[in-house]
Amino acid sequence: MLFIVLYLFYSFLHLGISLYKVEKELEFYRQQKAALLEEQARLKEEIQKLNSDTYIERMAREELGLIRPGEKIILPAKPATDIPPYVPPPPGHEFRD
Numbered sequence: 001m002l003f004i005v006l007y008l009f010y011s012f013l014h015l016g017i018s019l020y021k022v023e024k025e026l027e028f029y030r031q032q033k034a035a036l037l038e039e040q041a042r043l044k045e046e047i048q049k050l051n052s053d054t055y056i057e058r059m060a061r062e063e064l065g066l067i068r069p070g071e072k073i074i075l076p077a078k079p080a081t082d083i084p085p086y087v088p089p090p091p092g093h094e095f096r097d
Contacts, residue, residue, distance in 0.1 A: 049055055060066040067073060089095075 065073075
Protein backbone atom coordinates (compact mmCIF):
# COMPACT_ATOMS: atom_id res chain seq x y z
CA MET A 1 0.00 0.00 0.00
CA LEU A 2 2.83 2.41 0.90
CA PHE A 3 4.50 1.57 -2.39
CA ILE A 4 1.39 2.56 -4.33
CA VAL A 5 1.08 5.87 -2.47
CA LEU A 6 4.76 6.69 -3.09
CA TYR A 7 4.43 5.74 -6.75
CA LEU A 8 1.37 8.00 -7.16
CA PHE A 9 3.13 10.85 -5.35
CA TYR A 10 6.17 10.45 -7.62
CA SER A 11 3.97 10.30 -10.74
CA PHE A 12 2.12 13.50 -9.81
CA LEU A 13 5.35 15.25 -8.89
CA HIS A 14 6.94 14.23 -12.19
CA LEU A 15 3.82 15.32 -14.08
CA GLY A 16 3.83 18.70 -12.25
CA ILE A 17 7.49 19.31 -13.11
CA SER A 18 6.86 18.41 -16.75
CA LEU A 19 3.85 20.72 -16.86
CA TYR A 20 5.92 23.56 -15.35
CA LYS A 21 8.63 23.10 -17.99
CA VAL A 22 6.07 23.12 -20.79
CA GLU A 23 4.45 26.29 -19.43
CA LYS A 24 7.86 28.02 -19.26
CA GLU A 25 8.61 26.98 -22.82
CA LEU A 26 5.18 28.17 -23.94
CA GLU A 27 5.77 31.57 -22.30
CA PHE A 28 9.14 31.84 -24.06
CA TYR A 29 7.52 31.19 -27.44
CA ARG A 30 4.74 33.69 -26.73
CA GLN A 31 7.34 36.37 -25.98
CA GLN A 32 9.27 35.44 -29.12
CA LYS A 33 6.06 35.64 -31.17
CA ALA A 34 5.26 39.10 -29.77
CA ALA A 35 8.77 40.33 -30.61
CA LEU A 36 8.52 38.95 -34.14
CA LEU A 37 5.11 40.55 -34.67
CA GLU A 38 6.54 43.93 -33.58
CA GLU A 39 9.45 43.51 -35.98
CA GLN A 40 7.06 42.53 -38.76
CA ALA A 41 4.98 45.68 -38.19
CA ARG A 42 8.13 47.82 -38.19
CA LEU A 43 9.35 46.23 -41.42
CA LYS A 44 5.96 46.73 -43.10
CA GLU A 45 6.10 50.44 -42.21
CA GLU A 46 9.62 50.65 -43.60
CA ILE A 47 8.55 48.95 -46.83
CA GLN A 48 5.71 51.45 -47.24
CA LYS A 49 8.12 54.33 -46.63
CA LEU A 50 10.68 52.97 -49.09
CA ASN A 51 8.02 52.49 -51.76
CA SER A 52 6.57 56.00 -51.40
CA ASP A 53 7.06 58.41 -54.27
CA THR A 54 8.52 61.12 -52.05
CA TYR A 55 11.20 58.81 -50.65
CA ILE A 56 12.11 57.47 -54.10
CA GLU A 57 12.37 61.02 -55.48
CA ARG A 58 14.50 62.16 -52.52
CA MET A 59 16.90 59.24 -52.95
CA ALA A 60 17.09 59.84 -56.69
CA ARG A 61 18.01 63.47 -56.08
CA GLU A 62 20.39 62.99 -53.11
CA GLU A 63 22.08 59.69 -53.91
CA LEU A 64 22.00 59.64 -57.70
CA GLY A 65 22.04 63.38 -58.45
CA LEU A 66 19.02 63.16 -60.76
CA ILE A 67 16.88 66.19 -61.56
CA ARG A 68 13.48 66.77 -63.11
CA PRO A 69 13.26 68.01 -66.69
CA GLY A 70 13.70 71.79 -66.78
CA GLU A 71 15.42 72.05 -63.41
CA LYS A 72 18.88 73.50 -63.06
CA ILE A 73 21.51 72.39 -60.59
CA ILE A 74 23.20 75.10 -58.58
CA LEU A 75 26.43 73.93 -56.99
CA PRO A 76 28.17 75.97 -54.31
CA ALA A 77 31.60 77.23 -55.27
CA LYS A 78 34.48 75.55 -53.47
CA PRO A 79 37.62 77.54 -52.75
CA ALA A 80 40.76 76.32 -54.45
CA THR A 81 43.23 74.60 -52.18
CA ASP A 82 46.39 75.22 -54.26
CA ILE A 83 46.35 79.04 -54.07
CA PRO A 84 48.70 80.37 -51.37
CA PRO A 85 47.22 82.79 -48.86
CA TYR A 86 47.77 86.52 -49.39
CA VAL A 87 50.80 87.91 -47.57
CA PRO A 88 50.91 91.70 -47.43
CA PRO A 89 54.22 93.36 -48.36
CA PRO A 90 56.42 94.52 -45.52
CA PRO A 91 56.20 98.20 -44.49
CA GLY A 92 58.18 100.51 -46.73
CA HIS A 93 58.04 98.22 -49.75
CA GLU A 94 57.87 100.05 -53.05
CA PHE A 95 55.73 98.73 -55.83
CA ARG A 96 57.18 98.78 -59.35
CA ASP A 97 55.46 98.40 -62.66
